[in-house]
Amino acid sequence: xxxxxxxxxxxxxxxxxxxxxxxxxxxxxxxxxxxxxxxxxxxxxxxxxxxxxxxxxxxxxxxxxxxxxxxxxxxxxxxxxxxxxxxxxxxxxxxxxxxxxxxxxxxxxxxxxxxxxxxxxxxxxxxxxxxxxxxxxxxxxxxxxxxxxxxxxxxxxxxxxxxxxxxxxxxxxxxxxxxxxxxxxxxxxxxxxxxxxxxxxxxxxxxxxxxxxxxxxxxxxxxxxxxxxxxxxxxxxxxxxxxxxxxxxxxxxxxxxxxxxxxxxxxxxxxxxxxxxxxxxxxxxxxxxxxxx
Numbered sequence: 369x370x371x372x373x374x375x376x377x378x379x380x381x382x383x384x385x386x387x388x389x390x391x392x393x394x395x396x397x398x399x400x401x402x403x404x405x406x407x408x409x410x411x412x413x414x415x416x417x418x419x420x421x422x423x424x425x426x427x428x429x430x431x432x433x434x435x436x437x438x439x440x441x442x443x444x445x446x447x448x449x450x451x452x453x454x455x456x457x458x459x460x461x462x463x464x465x466x467x468x469x470x471x472x473x474x475x476x477x478x479x480x481x482x483x484x485x486x487x488x489x490x491x492x493x494x495x496x497x498x499x500x501x502x503x504x505x506x507x508x509x510x511x512x513x514x515x516x517x518x519x520x521x522x523x524x525x526x527x528x529x530x531x532x533x534x535x536x537x538x539x540x541x542x543x544x545x546x547x548x549x550x551x552x553x554x555x556x557x558x559x560x561x562x563x564x565x566x567x568x569x570x571x572x573x574x575x576x577x578x579x580x581x582x583x584x585x586x587x588x589x590x591x592x593x594x595x596x597x598x599x600x601x602x603x604x605x606x607x608x609x610x611x612x613x614x615x616x617x618x619x620x621x622x623x624x625x626x627x628x629x630x631x632x633x634x635x636x637x638x639x640x641x642x643x644x645x646x647x648x649x650x651x652x653x654x655x656x657x658x659x660x661x
Contacts, residue, residue: 464487
């Protein structure tokens with residue numbers, strides 16, 4: 369596949385500027401890339417070029433993340449971000465697309481699928497969870513404490529998650545020694561700088577405290593899988609301690625035809641395995657979407 373340039377654009381949605389990356393032919397099948405915490409569309413910088421010859425790739429920065437606006441008055445909940453993402457797709461005229469979901473991108477994208485199942489052609493989940501067994505016990509302990517009761521005492525441990533050390537831990541943990549040198553320190557320094565901006569403390573604490581609303585939707589997500597039979601590819605860093613491999617395997621319970629690949633890396637699998645993941649996505653979408661009768 370030829371490599372096409374990535375363009376960095378913005379669009380105004382509900383009065384808020386949303387930044388996004390776009391590459392590929394305007395008339396090609398669309399793959400909507402939804403990033404996780406604490407990053408942005410920056411996480412897709414190595415995935416977009418090898419796929420841009422065959423697909424139209426669109427990667428927004430969620431409101432409050434990356435180069436998108438971070439208004440203080442916005443209700444930072446997953447329902448709010450999902451609704452804004454739906455409006456973003458409508459602003460760009462996207463009526464049919466495959467989803468790539470990672471971390472926070474999973475509940476945002478799956479809420480979008482619940483609201484508009486007719487728009488979703490396939491799902492690629494890369495450490496994007498929808499099952500209780502996918503939650504790593506140790507990593508989730510402080511978050512669950514905050515969800516149960518939000519107090520200054522439960523907020524403080526969660527603040528460490530978006531510190532430079534906390535973000536670096538997310539990138540490095542579970543990555544075998546032979547792949548460590550593929551990790552670019554620029555990635556966690558980039559995320560940490562954006563997470564240190566004014567207003568981020570309130571934004572990120574609000575979102576983390578709201579994560580329990582996603583657990584409540586897990587049964588609905590799973591019912592969507594069963595009824596829609598949406599083609600699903602799970603490409604999962606098997607060393608991830610935030611969303612553990614059992615979360616990837618669980619998709620087969622509701623989607624027996626789900627294709628699952630556990631890769632020898634961690635939470636941010638694209639940092640070490642972007643070429644392999646791009647090849648898996650291209651093969652999957654060609655077989656399950658483009659060539660589907």
